[in-house]
Amino acid sequence: MKTRLGVNVDHVATLRQLRGTVYPSLIEAVQLAEAGGADQITAHLREDRRHIQDQDVRDLRKNVKVAFNLEMAVTPEMVRFACRIRPDWVCLVPEKRRELTTEGGLDIAKNKRAVALAIQTLKKKGIKVSCFIEPSSDAVALSHHLGADAVEFHTGQYCLAAQSAFGGRSRSRRVQEKLRIQKAAIQALELGLHAHAGHGFDYKNIQDIVGLMRHSGQALIEEYNIGHAIICRSVLVGLETAVAEMSALISR
Numbered sequence: 001m002k003t004r005l006g007v008n009v010d011h012v013a014t015l016r017q018l019r020g021t022v023y024p025s026l027i028e029a030v031q032l033a034e035a036g037g038a039d040q041i042t043a044h045l046r047e048d049r050r051h052i053q054d055q056d057v058r059d060l061r062k063n064v065k066v067a068f069n070l071e072m073a074v075t076p077e078m079v080r081f082a083c084r085i086r087p088d089w090v091c092l093v094p095e096k097r098r099e100l101t102t103e104g105g106l107d108i109a110k111n112k113r114a115v116a117l118a119i120q121t122l123k124k125k126g127i128k129v130s131c132f133i134e135p136s137s138d139a140v141a142l143s144h145h146l147g148a149d150a151v152e153f154h155t156g157q158y159c160l161a162a163q164s165a166f167g168g169r170s171r172s173r174r175v176q177e178k179l180r181i182q183k184a185a186i187q188a189l190e191l192g193l194h195a196h197a198g199h200g201f202d203y204k205n206i207q208d209i210v211g212l213m214r215h216s217g218q219a220l221i222e223e224y225n226i227g228h229a230i231i232c233r234s235v236l237v238g239l240e241t242a243v244a245e246m247s248a249l250i251s252r
């Protein structure tokens with residue numbers, strides 16, 4: 001099965017919101033991403049609406065031709081909104097108002113009841129649900145127990161190590177983080193959970209992960225959701241090419 005690429009379009013909206021303009025068009029961006037080979041369009045409707053707006057989500061639902069994945073916090077308001085919109089997938093994420101971007105995985109153990117209720121409610125509407133978690137055994141087991149269809153591993157720590165953010169310890173940390181993701185992905189596979197990954201990937205660090213994430217000839221990670229690096233690259237080469245380049249890297 002082909003590994004899928006989800007293109008996160010949040011930062012197209014970030015550029016628009018920066019000046020309060022009507023451009024760049026999110027829908028034109030989606031069409032270019034699809035032409036470049038995106039298998040999914042991902043957007044995060046944050047509580048502070050710093051980039052994607054409610055109307056964007058409605059427009060995406062109408063116009064996205066591939067799968068549409070809505071990232072959102074576990075709140076009753078968001079669950080109600082998603083039930084009206086009916087994206088193909090919802091990815092439940094933690095959210096802090098002050099963070100620059102999502103800083104870690106969802107603490108499911110701490111939010112067990114709310115997560116369980118959100119999963120049940122969304123699934124009743126035919127929406128598939130993934131939980132954005134740290135690649136840990138407990139978080140995988142709990143996601144499975146609560147009925148999630150998939151887990152998305154937060155790969156931020158691996159990506160930071162790949163960018164030498166831990167100084168002299170970066171090399172060993174990188175190996176350690178890769179193994180952590182690999183182990184959690186094998187556990188997910190054994191439990192019958194789909195395994196996705198995202199956060200912090202760029203055109204370099206993705207190559208190492210894609211190569212490693214195979215188990216008995218099978219790709220352990222079925223889907224990568226990537227935003228910032230693709231939108232940054234699109235400034236230089238255009239969005240269709242930026243997506244096509246990333247798509248080629250993940251399907252090798």
Ligand code: PXP
Binds near residue numbers: 091198229
């Ligand atoms: N997956 C999830 C759940 C996220 O919250 C984000 C960031 O919005 C991404 C993937 C994409 O991360 P990046 O923009 O670093 O590629």
